[in-house]
Amino acid sequence: MKNLRDLTYDELESVIVSLGEKKFRANQIFDWLTKGVSSYEEMHNIPKSLKDKLAEDYYVYGLKIVKKLESSIDGTKKYLFALYDGNMVETVVMYYKHGITVCISSQVGCAMGCKFCASTIGGLVRSLSAGEILEQVIFAQKDIGERISNIVMMGIGEPLANLDNVLRFLYNVNDEKGLNIGYRHISLSTCGIVPNIYELAKHKLPITLSISLHATSNESRSSIMPVNNSFCIEELIDACRHYQHECGRRISFEYAIIKNVNDSTQNAEQLIRLLKGIMCHVNVIPVNNVDENNFEKPDPHTVKVFCETLEKKGITATVRRELGSDINASCGQLRKNNM
Numbered sequence: 187m188k189n190l191r192d193l194t195y196d197e198l199e200s201v202i203v204s205l206g207e208k209k210f211r212a213n214q215i216f217d218w219l220t221k222g223v224s225s226y227e228e229m230h231n232i233p234k235s236l237k238d239k240l241a242e243d244y245y246v247y248g249l250k251i252v253k254k255l256e257s258s259i260d261g262t263k264k265y266l267f268a269l270y271d272g273n274m275v276e277t278v279v280m281y282y283k284h285g286i287t288v289c290i291s292s293q294v295g296c297a298m299g300c301k302f303c304a305s306t307i308g309g310l311v312r313s314l315s316a317g318e319i320l321e322q323v324i325f326a327q328k329d330i331g332e333r334i335s336n337i338v339m340m341g342i343g344e345p346l347a348n349l350d351n352v353l354r355f356l357y358n359v360n361d362e363k364g365l366n367i368g369y370r371h372i373s374l375s376t377c378g379i380v381p382n383i384y385e386l387a388k389h390k391l392p393i394t395l396s397i398s399l400h401a402t403s404n405e406s407r408s409s410i411m412p413v414n415n416s417f418c419i420e421e422l423i424d425a426c427r428h429y430q431h432e433c434g435r436r437i438s439f440e441y442a443i444i445k446n447v448n449d450s451t452q453n454a455e456q457l458i459r460l461l462k463g464i465m466c467h468v469n470v471i472p473v474n475n476v477d478e479n480n481f482e483k484p485d486p487h488t489v490k491v492f493c494e495t496l497e498k499k500g501i502t503a504t505v506r507r508e509l510g511s512d513i514n515a516s517c518g519q520l521r522k523n524n525m
Contacts, residue, residue: 187243188243188244188245188315189245189247189270189316189318190215190219190240190245190246190317191219191246191316191317191320191321191324192315192317192354193244194354194358194361195212195361195364198212198215198216199212201244205239205240207236214229214231214232215229215240216364218232219246219324220324220364220365221328222325222327222328223248224246226240226241226246245270247269247321248321248325249268249269249322249325250267250268251265251266251267251268251325252266252267253265253266254329260280262279262281263278263279263326263329263330264276265277265322267321267322269294269314269318270318273294273312274294275293275294275314275318275341275342276291276342277290277326277341278341279326279330279334282336284335285334285335285336285371286330286332286333286334286336287336288323288326288327288337289338289339289340290319290322290323290337290339291314291319291322291341291342291343292313292314292319292343292344292345292347292351293311293312293314293342293343293347294311294312294313295308295309295310295311295342295343296309296342296343296344297310297344297347298344298411299412300377300398300400300410300411300412300413301409301410302400302442302444302474304474305341305342310343313343313347313351314348315351316352316354316355316358319355320355320358320359320365322341323365323367334365335371336371336373337359337367337371337372337373338372338373339352339372339373339374339375340375340396344376345375345376346374346376346379346382346383346386349382349386352374353389356391356393359372360372369391369393370394372393373393373394373438374394374395374396375396375397375398375440376395376397376398377411378398378399378414378422379417380421380422380425383426383428383429384428386429387428387432388432390433392435393435395426395433395435395437395438396437396438396440396469397422397437397438397439398440399419399422399439399440399441400440401414401419401448402419402453402457404418404419406447410444419460423461423464426464427463427464430464430465436465436466436467438466438468439461439466439467439468440469441468441469441471442472442473443470443471443472443473443484443488443489443492444473444483444484445473445481445482445483445484445485445488446482449484449488449489449492450492453492455495457496458495458499461501466501466502467501467504468493468496468501468503468504469506470489470493470503470504470506471505471506472484472506472508489505
């Protein structure tokens with residue numbers, strides 16, 4: 187059985203026609219799927235005969251909210267969603283002046299093993315289908331009753347380790363017949379699977395590529411990010427230059443700043459040399475405390491000096507605004523506590 191939300195609009199139309207139905211039924215069904223129905227029974231204007239035929243090969247499922255937390259500080263909402271097979275993923279809704287952003291997961295668990303991230307605890311269970319990725323946006327939007335305008339693929343999992351399904355999701359979420367969220371309002375974060383950065387560049391999608399860099403030397407990066415043993419910093423930066431050349435988009439570099447690990451002025455100067463010539467932005471993220479490691483946040487002055495060092499050399503740097511601090515809104519925390 188396949189998830190009906192995995193299909194693109196054109197694929198759904200082809201399936202409908204192959205079943206001897208009129209093309210307009212595809213538009214009706216696609217609309218129901220976008221609105222967040224959880225079963226065929228909710229599609230009131232679709233003939234039962236067609237629903238029965240579709241149900242032979244495709245299921246319609248609504249993500250179940252296992253747990254929902256809401257910040258009393260800034261309204262951030264964090265969901266633990268149960269999937270069709272009982273596995274769970276996290277989704278976070280955040281409120282900004284420019285609109286509502288949803289942070290979504292691309293896998294159940296993660297195989298990347300980054301030392302500072304709770305998502306990787308327990309390893310990878312499986313990748314999400316395109317429909318399961320899309321459902322996080324649909325059902326978060328349905329729950330809050332407001333339009334989500336921005337997407338960040340920075341939740342549980344490594345998007346580029348699930349590239350085929352992620353690409354299908356991107357095309358579907360951008361479809362004007364569906365949620366119609368513009369590519370320029372979507373950001374995809376990767377720890378640096380170099381071959382798939384080149385593959386993503388071939389599609390020339392005007393999304394924002396965010397690179398989880400977090401270190402300025404191979405020795406330092408390998409100690410906290412095992413992926414660097416497969417694809418070193420130099421290879422990663424070359425791939426970023428190629429991606430920017432092909433897509434013409436500014437790249438965001440994420441830098442989880444850790445006390446006494448990568449927070450010195452020398453680290454900032456190394457980062458400047460590394461990023462020379464790349465149109466970029468550095469997102470400095472004071473590390474989240476995770477029980478399984480002993481990493482600590484630097485003091486605010488150290489973070490300020492780090493950012494000022496970058497700014498003086500023309501590299502835009504901002505400290506990520508911490509949202510949902512009272513509900514552990516960083517990815518992986520909620521699922522870890524419910525495993």
